[in-house]
Amino acid sequence: MLKVENLTSYYSNIKILKNLSFNLEKGKVLCLLGRNGAGKTTTLKSLMGLVDKTEGKIIFNGEKISGISAHLIPQKGIGYVPQGRRLFSELTVEENLEIGLLTRKKGENIKNNVLTMFPRLRERLDQISGTLSGGEQQMLALARALCIEPSLLLLDEPTEGLQPSMISLIRKSILELKKQGVAILLVEQRVEAILSIADEILVIENGSIVYTAEANEVVKDHKKLYSFLGV
Amino acid sequence: MRKDLILHFGALAILLFLELLGVFSDYHQGNFARILVLAAYGIGYNVLFGYTGLLSLGHALFFSAGLYASGLSIYHLDYNVGQSLILAICFSAFFSLVIGYLALRTVGVSFMIVTLMFSQVGYLCILYFGGITRGDEGIVIQQSSRVFLSLDLSDPTIRYYAALIIFSLCLIFNLWIAKSSFGRVLIAIRENSDRALMLGYNVHLYKLFAVIISGTISGLAGACYGILFGYVGASFAAVPYSIFPLLWVLIGGVGTVLGPLVGAIFMFYLIDYASDITDAYMIIVGITLLVVTLYARRGLLGELRYRYFKWIP
Numbered sequence: 169m170l171k172v173e174n175l176t177s178y179y180s181n182i183k184i185l186k187n188l189s190f191n192l193e194k195g196k197v198l199c200l201l202g203r204n205g206a207g208k209t210t211t212l213k214s215l216m217g218l219v220d221k222t223e224g225k226i227i228f229n230g231e232k233i234s235g236i237s238a239h240l241i242p243q244k245g246i247g248y249v250p251q252g253r254r255l256f257s258e259l260t261v262e263e264n265l266e267i268g269l270l271t272r273k274k275g276e277n278i279k280n281n282v283l284t285m286f287p288r289l290r291e292r293l294d295q296i297s298g299t300l301s302g303g304e305q306q307m308l309a310l311a312r313a314l315c316i317e318p319s320l321l322l323l324d325e326p327t328e329g330l331q332p333s334m335i336s337l338i339r340k341s342i343l344e345l346k347k348q349g350v351a352i353l354l355v356e357q358r359v360e361a362i363l364s365i366a367d368e369i370l371v372i373e374n375g376s377i378v379y380t381a382e383a384n385e386v387v388k389d390h391k392k393l394y395s396f397l398g399v
Numbered sequence: 400m401r402k403d404l405i406l407h408f409g410a411l412a413i414l415l416f417l418e419l420l421g422v423f424s425d426y427h428q429g430n431f432a433r434i435l436v437l438a439a440y441g442i443g444y445n446v447l448f449g450y451t452g453l454l455s456l457g458h459a460l461f462f463s464a465g466l467y468a469s470g471l472s473i474y475h476l477d478y479n480v481g482q483s484l485i486l487a488i489c490f491s492a493f494f495s496l497v498i499g500y501l502a503l504r505t506v507g508v509s510f511m512i513v514t515l516m517f518s519q520v521g522y523l524c525i526l527y528f529g530g531i532t533r534g535d536e537g538i539v540i541q542q543s544s545r546v547f548l549s550l551d552l553s554d555p556t557i558r559y560y561a562a563l564i565i566f567s568l569c570l571i572f573n574l575w576i577a578k579s580s581f582g583r584v585l586i587a588i589r590e591n592s593d594r595a596l597m598l599g600y601n602v603h604l605y606k607l608f609a610v611i612i613s614g615t616i617s618g619l620a621g622a623c624y625g626i627l628f629g630y631v632g633a634s635f636a637a638v639p640y641s642i643f644p645l646l647w648v649l650i651g652g653v654g655t656v657l658g659p660l661v662g663a664i665f666m667f668y669l670i671d672y673a674s675d676i677t678d679a680y681m682i683i684v685g686i687t688l689l690v691v692t693l694y695a696r697r698g699l700l701g702e703l704r705y706r707y708f709k710w711i712p
Contacts, residue, residue, distance in 0.1 A: 259590060316599060
């Protein structure tokens with residue numbers, strides 16, 4: 169589904185990502201781990217066309233998407249939930265969802281599906297989104313990304329700053345999406361939060377992949393992974 | 400009937416009945432005709448600033464583009480009112496496209512500065528090409544040229560109705576934008592343009608459309624101003640005429656359809672009454688504006704919407 173070959177990204181002339189290569193299959197969860205400033209968020213931004221200077225190839229569903237305009241990438245079926253949620257905070261929950269749905273034909277069906285997944289949002293459709301709790305805002309950010317019916321979802325630290333009950337809700341949603349065949353590229357700092365949902369793990373350090381492993385291997389033996397993360 | 404429609408069409412009906420019932424004195428009739436045309440200009444400005452979040456400091460350029468397109472075509476080419484209006488609309492739209500294409504290469508403060516600079520270039524061009532524009536002196540459009548469908552637009556009553564029609568058209572168009580998918584995308588861009596991009600919207604193109612719509616409405620208002628009041632002058636291209644719509648929108652309510660009208664009435668009569676009291680009326684105006692912005696940060700209508708009436712578009 170997603171094939172990244174030698175992805176290199178720059179901010180000005182500083183090389184942030186160095187020859188990243190990885191694949192992600194339908195219905196799988198690939199987790200990017202790494203310390204602060206390792207290049208995890210830049211990887212997601214590069215995939216979404218938000219980094220001005222990139223090299224290498226990004227192929228999604230057999231089509232090269234590297235180099236195309238950023239607004240066309242979501243139209244190919246890639247959803248992105250950035251760190252910090254970034255809602256349209258002055259708009260209501262419903263308006264936030266509708267803006268996500270405007271580009272879709274069967275908007276009402278999609279909205280119903282999304283609200284079935286997040287029933288709490290259904291109760292708050294008229295509420296201004298900026299007044300939601302952190303967990304609800306994260307749900308809304310995720311729900312809005314789902315409005316474009318993505319087959320690949322990029323999530324940047326979706327559990328950051330959330331209470332345990334919300335973390336488990338978000339995790340449940342990710343598992344549900346995985347079951348529906350959505351491929352997920354997940355950036356996380358908290359190893360324990362992802363081991364039960366990830367299929368594969370990549371560790372990035374200074375813009376390069378330094379460790380890859382199947383999640384079940386890591387479950388059996390944490391030591392190597394933790395040594396890369398400095399835990 | 401929906402509440403938002405009742406509010407807006409009710410406001411238009413009030414403006415119509417005030418005239419029909421002869422409530423206005425000659426003085427206030429003239430004032431309100433002027434306010435309505437200027438409020439139409441404010442609506443144009445609000446599309447860009449209030450709905451899309453792009454703060455322009457050079458909208459006098461678009462206002463004067465329409466003003467001069469119609470005024471010069473009547474003065475030099477003997478166009479009639481209808482022809483000059485069509486020319487003004489087309490010219491303003493094309494002009495907005497060009498200026499928007501160039502100015503939207505920048506964002507934030509740079510966008511404000513670039514629009515201000517374009518506006519200054521326009522103002523200086525009007526002065527420089529004084530042979531055509533009559534520079535500082537301006538052009539007086541004769542009464543005989545201000546006739547449309549056999550109606551004398553210099554007649555105060557007809558002028559009021561003409562101003563009300565122009566304002567109503569702009570208001571209805573703005574209401575439609577506010578309720579349309581297009582308007583919601585503009586609001587999304589205002590709130591968070593990166594997120595709008597990530598939902599698959601071509602943010603740059605939407606912003607360009609917003610500039611074109613905003614510039615065209617402003618140009619239409621400029622053309623109507625010249626035709627209805629019979630004067631085309633360089634002062635309308637100067638900095639104050641870029642700041643006025645910003646003030647009307649800020650005072651009336653950013654991103655509200657009726658905000659520019661509320662702001663224009665408030666500002667017009669504030670200056671009018673304050674200047675009756677003292678020559679230093681700008682002190683009173685300044686203090687009042689400070690109080691309004693301190694206690695109604697979202698503008699008068701914006702604050703009402705925020706506190707009580709969430710449905711106001």
